[in-house]
Amino acid sequence: MNTPTPPANFEAPWHGQAFALAVALNEAGVFGWSEWTEAFSESLDALRKDQPLNGADDYYTAWIATLERILCDRDVVAAQSLAEMKANWTDAFNTTPHGKPVHPKMVHEG
């Protein structure tokens, strides 16, 4: 019996967004790929202290934690700005009527 090859895709849109950010930043020379895999494997280790990883959401959660850490460590972005921007996105979702485009207030670093 032959099962058709399943399409390669991301299980959730944010998985793809997180993935693309790392690839784009690497292509832009912000970090090298071996640096990335090293930092990423540290994030996975930190996450699996609580429970074994299922390889889906938790994998991309570690991916995002790695992005945040690398970018903050190198002063590419400030941790404070990320926290504020996340709060702005949260506010925007909570105040935008369902079905309307969500536009958060931008955080500008000084």
Next chain:
Amino acid sequence: MPHDGHDHSHSLLPSDPELRVRALESILVNKGLVDPAALNVLIDTYENKIGPKNGARVVAKSWTDPEFRARLQDDASAAIADLGYVGRQGEHMVAVENTPEQHNMVVCTLCSCYPWPVLGIPPAWYKSDAYRARAVREPRAVLSEFGVSLLPDQKIRVWDSTAEIRYLVIPMRPEGSEGMPEDELAALVTRDSMIGTGLVSV
């Protein structure tokens, strides 16, 4: 408790990691470090254009073209690049052929190294701790859970990917596929068979 006085008509709040991705993207785009259009192209490429179909073509060609097969064994990166499958995570490829004596299986115990240009984005199970730990420790048990039973004398070799080297398993050509053209053969080749957790059948 009912959410009294709360407006229920607002948009559904995304999950915590999703909000963090949005925050990262907003800040990085605002700083001019990433281009939203380029991000969309990357997502579309890995979502729709790069995937196991590429690897399946490599396998089918290796089955039908002895010269290509020799080149693939000699320098897989170059042979695969000749078919147009180039790009990240495919720079140092090694093709490992299954034989009646040896079955090959690929894992990445470090993180999730995977040959993107030929297989696309790895499935969740490949990235799970369960697979990563057990593929090395008890490969035969893992294979049987995938429904794979090997020949009695077939040995299993597990290849651990690294940031530098990625492996592509070349499964055995199935009986009953004699005379099939390359594109029909390629349609038989599954993603799992190229990781080593599946076999190809007609």
